[in-house]
Amino acid sequence: MLKHPVLSELPPGLSTLSAHWGWLLFRGIAxxxxxxxxxxWPDLTLASLVVVWGAYAVVDGAFALVYGIGGAGRRRWMYVLVGLTGIVAGLAALFWPSIAIVAFMMIVGYWALIAGICEIIYAIQYRRAQAHPWLVGLSGFLSVVIGLVIVMFFYPDGVISVxxxxxxxxIAYGILMTCAAAQLRRFQRRLTA
Incomplete structure (x- = not known):
């Protein structure tokens, strides 16, 4: 069994953030x-795919924003940035669903890139905690890779590939966020025990 760090050695704000494990769980499920x-439904029209993604990005952004505002310490700015980026990208997709596929993919690519960088920074700052940082860092790495692939190399042949x-x-990102939420919940239970 792993030895848990003394509570005084944990990064500041982790106990407060662990109380908000439900936000990460919701983001993962969404x-x-x-x-x-x-x-x-891979044969959705591009406009339908843009609208579905836009709704997801707004909801995800709103929960990240609430999570960032409700957090403690100076590290909450990352989730505020992720939340604002998601809301803006989602609203752009919802209000302009007829945008070209390249423009849509650029929105998704830059959103994934910004969210991934913020999650990697978060994971590095909380690396001493044994609660969940490696999962957040891994999901951040996945986001950065996908964002770079989209922004630099991806020219889809059709809606199905998008x-x-x-x-x-x-799905991969959601699974990692759900696992991070589960680890935060276990950490929260240890704190309250």
Whole structure:
């Protein structure tokens, strides 16, 4: 069994953030749901895919924003940035669903890149905690890789390839966020015990 760090040695704000494990769980479930929709209905029109993704990004951004505002310490700015980026990208997709596929993919790519960088920074700052940082860091790395692939190299041939890329990313990201939430919940239980 792993030896747990003394509470005084934990990074500041982790106990407060662990109380908000439900926000990460919801983000994970929403991501998996979007990913499943993208695989189940890959023949959605591009406008429909943009609207579904836009709704997901707004909801995810809102929960990240609430999580960041409710957190303690100076590290909450990362989730505020992730939340604002998600809301802006989602609203852009919702209000302009007829944008070209390249513009849509650029929005998704830059959103994934910014969210991933913020999650990697978060994981590095909380690396001493044995609660969840490696999962957040791994999901951040996944986001950065997908963001870079989209922004630099991805020129899709059709809606199905967009749906599969977005769906696969969302499912993997959602699973990692759900696992991070579960670890934070276990950490919260240890704190209250």
């Amino acid at each position: 991501a998996v749901a979007f990913g499943i929709l993208a695989f189940v 749906a599969w890329l977005a769906g696969g990313y969302a």
